[in-house]
Every structure is written in structure tokens, then in C-alpha cells.
Amino acid sequence: MSYADAAASSGPIGAEKIPEPTTVKSSPVSGNIEVVAEDKFDELKKAAESDAGKFEKDAKAFEKKAKKDIKNFEKKAKDEYSDLVALLSKKYQEASAYTSEFFSNLGDNTSKIVAKSSTELENPVVVIQAVAGISGIVAGYIGYLERHRIRTDSNVVLAIHGAVITGLIGLDVYLFGKYYPQYDKKSKKL
Incomplete structure (x- = not known):
């Protein structure tokens, strides 16, 4: 069978034709329908x-x-x-x-x-205090940047750092309390 013959047929080679569908014939109602009076x-x-x-x-x-x-x-x-x-x-x-x-x-x-700051900055103790504070901030920032190099797993290292910081703060408070009144210009003006 040729390709053209196969395409012209109703299906694959050797297939039978599909039968026509059955038709439903209408009939009068009977059976399972309930009729009501x-x-x-x-x-x-x-x-x-x-x-x-x-x-x-x-x-x-x-x-x-x-x-x-x-x-x-x-x-x-x-x-x-x-x-x-x-x-x-x-x-x-x-x-x-x-x-x-x-x-x-x-x-x-x-x-x-501004007026109070200019009066306070005439006292050399306040200027040194400001410089020390700024230096502490810069040192803290550098320590923060270099924190991966500092071995903080040793409690001895941490204790030494804490002792140094505490000692510097204590020394600063002592020196400020001792020398600030000597150079205070406000009390001398009164």
C-alpha cells in the first residue's frame, strides 16, 4: 500500500472503520418515574x-x-x-x-x-582632657579595626586590657580633680 493510499484510508493500515453510533429512539415515559396524584x-x-x-x-x-x-x-x-x-x-x-x-x-x-566652651578651653587641664578623650576614641576605633589580630580567647589578655583601661581612667579622674581647680579661670574671675 502506498503512502497516499494509507493517508486516504480512515485509519492505520489494516484497521477497520469505526461503526456508526447508535441512535436513541424516543419512546413514551414508562418505568421508574413516580406519578403523583x-x-x-x-x-x-x-x-x-x-x-x-x-x-x-x-x-x-x-x-x-x-x-x-x-x-x-x-x-x-x-x-x-x-x-x-x-x-x-x-x-x-x-x-x-x-x-x-x-x-x-x-x-x-x-x-x-560657645561662651562656656571658650572659658573652659583656657584651662590647660581641660585641653589635655579633650586630647586624651579624642586619643582614646581613636585608639578604640583602631582596636575595633584590628580586633581580628588581638587574641581575645585568653582571659589574661582581656584582664590586662581591662586593667590598663581602668588604670588610665582612674589616673585621669585623679589628675583632673587635683589640677582643674588650680587653673580654673571662672573661680578667679568672681
Whole structure:
């Protein structure tokens, strides 16, 4: 068989043709269908109408209650929204007043701080204190950057570092307490 003959046939080579589907013949109703008498049918119809009426009444009652609940919710939500807006407005006004007061006093406070700082910086103990503080911050930062090189698994190393830091702070407090009053220009001005 040639390719053209095979393509022209209804299926693969040697296959039989598919038979025609059977047709259904209509016949009068008989068998498993229950026939109800007219008076019984009227009773069933009235019961169904009664059930439908009850369902409709229940649905209307539910709809009425749902509308009432929605109305109450909307009213309550409006009240809550109004309270929230009032609270936010009040807090905004308080923040605005605080910011305004802060910036209005900023110039006075800054000038007082600068005047006090210039008086304090005339004392050499304060200058040495500032230099020591800045040096401590720089040393701490370098220690932070080099922390992977410092072996902190030994408690002795940690104890030595802690003792050195504590000793330097104690010495600083002692020297500041002893020499600050000698060079204090404020007490001599009075």
C-alpha cells in the first residue's frame, strides 16, 4: 500500500472503520418515574410555596439586620476616624510648638555653649582632657579595626586590657580633680 493510499484510508493500515453510533429512539415515559396524584401534587406545591415564603421572610429579615449592622458600623467608624484625626492634629500641633520653641532657643543656647566652651578651653587641664578623650576614641576605633589580630580567647589578655583601661581612667579622674581647680579661670574671675 502506498503512502497516499494509507493517508486516504480512515485509519492505520489494516484497521477497520469505526461503526456508526447508535441512535436513541424516543419512546413514551414508562418505568421508574413516580406519578403523583393531583391532590397530592397540590399539597406538595403548597408546602414548597410555604417553604419559599419562609425562606423569603428569613432572607428579608437577614437583609434588614445586615443593613442595620452596616449602618451602625459606618457610624462607629466615622466616630473613630474623627477621634483619630483629632488626636493626630493635636500631636502635630504639639510637635510643631516644640520644634518652634527648640529652634527659637537654639541661638541663645548655642551662644551660651560657645561662651562656656571658650572659658573652659583656657584651662590647660581641660585641653589635655579633650586630647586624651579624642586619643582614646581613636585608639578604640583602631582596636575595633584590628580586633581580628588581638587574641581575645585568653582571659589574661582581656584582664590586662581591662586593667590598663581602668588604670588610665582612674589616673585621669585623679589628675583632673587635683589640677582643674588650680587653673580654673571662672573661680578667679568672681
